[in-house]
Amino acid sequence: MNSLDVARWQFGITTVYHFLFVPLSIGLSFLVAAMQTAWVRTGHPRWYQLTRLYGQLFLINIALGVVTGIVQEFQLGMNWSAYSRFVGDVFGAPLALESLGAFFLESTFIGLWIFGWDRLPRRIHLATIWITAIGSLLSAYFILAANSWMQHPVGYRINPATGRAQMTDFLAVLSNKVALITFAHTVAGAFLAAGAMLTAVALWRLMRGTGGPDDTPALRTGIRLGSWVTLAAGAALAITGDTQGKIMTDVQPMKMAAAEALYHTASPAPFSVLTIGSLDGSHPLLSLDLPRLLSFLATGSFSGQVQGIDNLQTQYQQLYGPGSYTPIIPVTYWTFRLMIGAGMLAVLTAAWALYATRRGRTPSSRWLLRTALVTPLLPLLGSAFGWIFTEMGRQPWVVFGELRTAEGVSPGVSAAEVLTSLILFTLLYAGLAVIETRLLLRYARAPLTSPAPPREAAPDEPPLAFAY
């Protein structure tokens, strides 16, 4: 392996890992803020219990999101210095704004929220979690604006003297249509992750009867709120995903063709549900198609023309010179389907949980209990597959139409150095995953805290009781 391959693996591993924590943190911050608002407004103990339970899971999760984010800020320059020199004038601005406008907000106010329970007036303490949530949303927007510029560069020119990208219109970079739709889709995915987590933990506790009848009102609320959030997020994902597909067809037609393994331009084009056998354009063993659906997804018309891989390849060779402009088709084809499939399964589980708890019923199905154990993972897998699809579908480009991934790698960094850091981060991340999962499971089972009058008998390290 050369340093390009290792650097790509490292970026893939560290970024997908980082993004396992991001959607849950964004979604949970808002749901916890909403629960605490309900507690402050109604004073009903169940909202306090839910705020504390999911607040802890949120904190355990975001801690890893924060620390794995440090890697992202550095590794673009460490492994991709040529890329950084090429894009810095444009790409650096949203990245710097993310720190200045969002990270400071998140990290300062999360500290105030964690330690402010007894120290801040109730409403100001409530405001700190909302500000944390808004910070996480802003951060998502800035980083997606940066990423979207790589998918669909706008608001720039290539400086003839340096051969590098130079920003000409910052508002165009921020209002990139790819950024706007990707933001909507990503945030919907964040709520899917949070809703599924909410439902699964409450369902599991209710069905195992861990806390006794006193916990039932809180847990039922958790299940039903989580399920409705999951369903709404699922609908939002379908709508935003549909729009995103049309924009993608417009700006990155090769990615859409690669998502479908569609080799020849077709009108109308069918949507392939699954394929058994080869995806290289020869006849597969079995292929399940829905006629005309791809035309609709890509163009909005059931008879619209969708360009095929072979035609685009010829077109790009004329435009950009000889070479392959086709991503790895089995990767794009399957990640696209796994993304959609994982999201749909999460929605189905939520619908099941809603049905099983209708009109005060207590669910008893053993299968539902088992499902609850895997449900929180489904949206995370969906996000991961979605990002692998988005990034792999852009290849061979790192900045679409402007810079190839192979041209972006650091010239002065050896394969051995990259490999060292790849091994180090992977081992560290694996260890952290084990510690985090154990903690999450422990806190998902911990007894619910009732809103006892504060300043009661001090446990050890009193102000640390919540977080430290």
Add this chain to the structure above:
Amino acid sequence: MHLTTIWFTVIAFLWTGYFVLEGFDFGVGILAPLLGRDERHRGALLHTIGPLWDGNEVWVITAVGATFAAFPDWYASLTSGFYLPLVLIIGALIVRGVALEYRGKRPEPRWRRRAGIAVAAGSLLAALGWGAIIATMVHGVPMDATHTVTGGLSWILRPAALLGAATFLALFATHGALFLALKTTGELRTRARGAALRVGPPTVALLAAFLAWTVHPHHTGVTVALAAAAAACLAAAIGATARGRDGWSFAGTAVTIALTLAALFTSLYPNVLPSTLNPADSLTVAQAASSPYTLKVMSWAAGLFTPLVLLYQGWSYWVFRQRVMLPAPPAEPVRASGRP
């Protein structure tokens, strides 16, 4: 002043803010296992930085992000040139961050002891690493005409890098001890002041030697004055500690760190990364800078957000201004305090 110079100053300011703030939480992290007699003590010591460390750390993320935006070549040469040291620093920051957040999540003393050691080790490694990198950044690196750093890791063992590492560590330990003296009471405070008085005097000598060596090749009236003021300020801070003036002595080490960084960045200017192979290959502020348009956009953003950040971060320091009390030993069996 030219926009590029302003942005060089902004980057220097962000690094300074980072070391002034995270400097004391590195120090607290390193000192907690040494100063705390048991996990209860160590918990109280770490609690002084609990609500603050994460906000402090964002300063380095912002420094690096702003460097990417304002000086892409500086960002690219620096991060790829200091590859392995940065891997170690990032690893250390990850370990200490997780350990700080997870330490209180389980009640077992073994869990808390291990988390405390992870915080200390991570803080130690990061302090040493930043010292080596900043010192080497001012001294220069083997860099060719394409601004690619060559020659692998040989530079890291240069005396300048080692002295920088030792100086940063000692400075942050003193700064952290004084922060603890300011934020604790009773026995913990006495022990923290004792640590500051023990570590402080050798730190003055170390800092003076480090600054003399680093500033000498670039000495101007300004850099020499800044360096001298830094060493004098640290000596005054130690003096204030001896007289029991916790607030003044902590302010003194904060100003010392700021003056040290000012001396270093003033020595660096107008380069951002000097080349030891050929001075003509050094990367300068003008070469590394983004286009005037990008710098203008960034200036508006910084002008808008920086006062806000200072305001609310300042407010969070105000909210957590009280000294942390050492809790009385529990009379009854300890309640599982990691639980919600």
